[in-house]
Amino acid sequence: MKEANRLTRLWQDHGPNTYPLDISKLIDGALQNSDFGGELKTKIGSYDSFEGCLVKTKNTDKWTILLNSEIENKRRQRFTYAHELGHFMCHRGLRDRFEDSDDTLNDFRDKIETEANVFASWLLMPANLLRDEFSGIGWNTDSLCEIGNRFECSLQASALRFVGLSSKPVAFIVSRDGMVVWGSKSKSAPYISAFCFGDELPKASHALTAHLNGESCTLPQDSGFAWNEFRSAKESQYFDYSGRGYQYTCIEFVG
Numbered sequence: 001m002k003e004a005n006r007l008t009r010l011w012q013d014h015g016p017n018t019y020p021l022d023i024s025k026l027i028d029g030a031l032q033n034s035d036f037g038g039e040l041k042t043k044i045g046s047y048d049s050f051e052g053c054l055v056k057t058k059n060t061d062k063w064t065i066l067l068n069s070e071i072e073n074k075r076r077q078r079f080t081y082a083h084e085l086g087h088f089m090c091h092r093g094l095r096d097r098f099e100d101s102d103d104t105l106n107d108f109r110d111k112i113e114t115e116a117n118v119f120a121s122w123l124l125m126p127a128n129l130l131r132d133e134f135s136g137i138g139w140n141t142d143s144l145c146e147i148g149n150r151f152e153c154s155l156q157a158s159a160l161r162f163v164g165l166s167s168k169p170v171a172f173i174v175s176r177d178g179m180v181v182w183g184s185k186s187k188s189a190p191y192i193s194a195f196c197f198g199d200e201l202p203k204a205s206h207a208l209t210a211h212l213n214g215e216s217c218t219l220p221q222d223s224g225f226a227w228n229e230f231r232s233a234k235e236s237q238y239f240d241y242s243g244r245g246y247q248y249t250c251i252e253f254v255g
Helices: 002-014 023-031 074-091 111-124 127-134 141-151 155-165 206-213
Strands: 039-045 052-056 062-068 097-100 170-176 179-185 217-222 233-239 247-253
Touching: 002 023, 002 074, 002 111, 023 039, 023 074, 039 074, 052 074, 062 074, 074 097, 074 111, 097 111, 111 155, 127 141, 127 155, 141 155, 141 217, 141 233, 141 247, 155 170, 155 179, 155 247, 170 206, 206 217, 206 233, 206 247
Parallel strands: 039 062
Antiparallel strands: 052 062, 052 097, 170 179, 170 247, 217 233, 233 247
């Protein structure tokens, strides 16, 4: 968070201060003309084993971010780019190579990968802009799409950032095959019955119904006390149709 804020201040105070953020221009400006230490360049190509990689040239302090040009979803590629920059800013003293695939980018149980994801979401979606432009929205998939479009970010990244900043009792659940993969909730959100890796989606939830029927429901639906026995909620969800099988659920507690 500290390193992301550091770059955000440089971009907003001394750079173009335009969003969506131009990561390449940020690297060329902020990193190459400051006291950050080390050299960093970017190379885009076709790679079989990873979506993004940060690698150090042996016996130097020169680093390269490698981005896989085969990633069709450009927002996903963009988040991967910011994720690798996060490894450079926060973790380059730990090892000489960071290689990321779909599994590592979605591994919220790994401290280093989680930190790189947090860095990326904070850098791409600054708190001041999110609060100014989206403070009054309801929490559902349509709102999530608006945030993603504004910052050209994946919906997962947009959800992670919004939930972390929101003062409302909201949550975001990622599931696959009816089982929770990971979840994020705001500080004011109550206990959620299905939140941790391996939890089953609640039986009374629209998320489970959507999974069983294979149909998204992007309009907020009352789900009663499916997620918490004392607080009612509304939820909406959508599916990732890229072949990875993820289902995403936005929850806003109203009771």
